Amino acid sequence: MSAHHLPQLTGRLPIPAQTRTPSAPLLDAFNTAPTEEAHRTLLACLHSLRWARRVADHRPYPTPEALLAASDEAAYDLTAADLAEALAAESLPALPADTYEAAHLALDAAHAAYEARFGHAFVICLDGIPRHEVLDHVLEGIRSRLTNDPEEERVVTADELRRLARQRLGHFLRGAGL
Template sequence: MPLPLPLPTPRGGAPDSPLRRLNDASVRDAERALLTCCGSARWAHRLAAHRPYPDVEALLAAADEASYDMTHTDLAEALAGERVDQPLTEGPSALAAHTALRAAHAAYEARFGHTFVVCLDDCRAEERVDLALVGLRTRLVHDEDTERAVAAEELRRLARGRLARLLGAAPRTDPARP
């Protein structure tokens, strides 16, 4: 998957390497590309400033570290840019499932003031609606501090998966998971 921006072709070597293009891009272009993975300007700036990365795993590790170091303000900025993604299911039962999801999302946003985020990259498609609903219902009872920590971890996992896809790698969101 190519980077979503017109990044310059690198000098010599593999011109089609998304990591190489990211490494060789201007800070501004790199930040714009990275903001498609996580909406925190500080997160994107930090990753862009620490280039070049020798490989995708080094960049993913740096992204994790930057995610762990996000302040409340950084997290709020990143969450403000999130939106409910594409439908999680299709077919005759989809309408009922999406009605339930919309209601749960509305309750979550009313309680916490931001979009519900959950990373479902490692889940089978047929499990996603149920897992999202369970996550919403479970997390609605959290206090604000607990939910902020859970949302930050889910956002880290989402950013990691998006970054891997941006670079054409498999979106393993949790390296500790088998």
């Protein structure tokens, strides 16, 4: 056979095996849930109706990572009104049960100063923070962010809300609840 001559093909070509990552049962349930149920799930992650609608309207998601990416993208587009709506439903993160009363008082005072300055609840994502460091991390976050000007703090707050939504949605997808 010459170098330029191709062997006779039968007209049949092998079709590569389809590789599909197994889908997560909770993602499948989310993808097929009625719209109102999907909105409720999403609003438990971030209380912004616009965000929840945008994420729910783009279902189905092929992977949990795709859903989390859509969540992030929708959160980047939150308006000032959307942020206010989301912040109205937020509260300080829960402290570990064995936290001293004095620590609660210090946190309450720092949070009151924050709310007086910015007019909304302090939000911070504590994903990956060890339990014994939560109080210090929250107090340090409030103290350092009190020095922000209102526009700078709006940007930081929006990013923290985005991270919180991602964390909560990730917990939902792993079956850990919201």
